[in-house]
Amino acid sequence: DAMVIQNPRYQVTQFGKPVTLSCSQTLNHNVMYWYQQKSSQAPKLLFHYYDKDFNNEADTPDNFQSRRPNTSFCFLDIRSPGLGDAAMYLCATSRKSMNEQFFGPGTRLTVL
Amino acid sequence: AQSVTQLDSHVSVSEGTPVLLRCNYSSSYSPSLFWYVQHPNKGLQLLLKYTSAATLVKGINGFEAEFKKSETSFHLTKPSAHMSDAAEYFCVVSYGGATNKLIFGTGTLLAVQP
Secondary structure (H helix, E strand, O other): OOOEEEEOOEEEEOOOOOEEEEEEEOOOOOEEEEEEEOOOOOOEEEEEEEOOEEEEOOOOOOOEEEEOOOOOEEEEEEOOOOHHHOEEEEEEEEOOOOOOOEEOOOEEEEEO | OOEEEEOOOEEEEEOOOOEEEOEEEEOOOOOEEEEEEEOOOOOEEEEEEEOOOOOEEEOHHHOEEEEEOOOOEEEEEEOOOOHHHOEEEEEEEEOOOOOOOEEEOOOEEEEEEO
C-alpha cells in the first residue's frame, strides 16, 4: 500500500544532542510537510518542501532544519534540542492537484 | 483570512448514541474543508472532505458532515457511537493552491462511555 512512513516511532535524546527524524513516502507526492504537535494541541506547521523548494514558516526556530535529498525522503534535524522541543513530529505529503494531506504515524520525541 | 473554530474542546457520549462535533469556518472564498481523526500516539487519518461538490459528505467509519454555507458550518455527525470512536477530531480548512497548506481547529476530544 502507498503510504507515509516515519522512523523511528519513538526517539529519546539528551538536551542539546542533535537528532534527526526521518520520513519517507511511496505516494510520489511532490509536497512534503513537517509539523510539530504538543500535547493536547493542534499540529503546527514547521516547514514544507514543494519539490526541492524549501519553505520555512516565519515562526519556526532556527534550531529546526530540514533536508529533502529526493522525492521520497525528507528529514527533520533538530540541532540542539531543548526540553520544549519534546513533542510529536508529524510528516505529511500532498500533490499539487489535491487538497488533502496524507499523514504519517508520527515520531514521539522525548528530550531528557 | 481563513480560520476554523471548533466549538467544543471535549464531548462525551454513551456508546450507541449520536455524535455531534461542531465546526465553524471563516473563509473569504469557497473553502476545502476536512475532518481528521487522531487516536492516541498515532498520526492523523482523513475522515472526510468537502471540496465544493455535494454538501453532505460521507466519510469512513459511518461519519458524515454537512457543509452549510449560510451558517459557515461543517459539523461532523455519526448516528451511533462506538467505543473505537474515542479520539481527537480536528476540523481543518485548506488554503488550496500549489502547496495546500492547512489551518487546523483546536481539536475536540471525543470520549465514549460504555
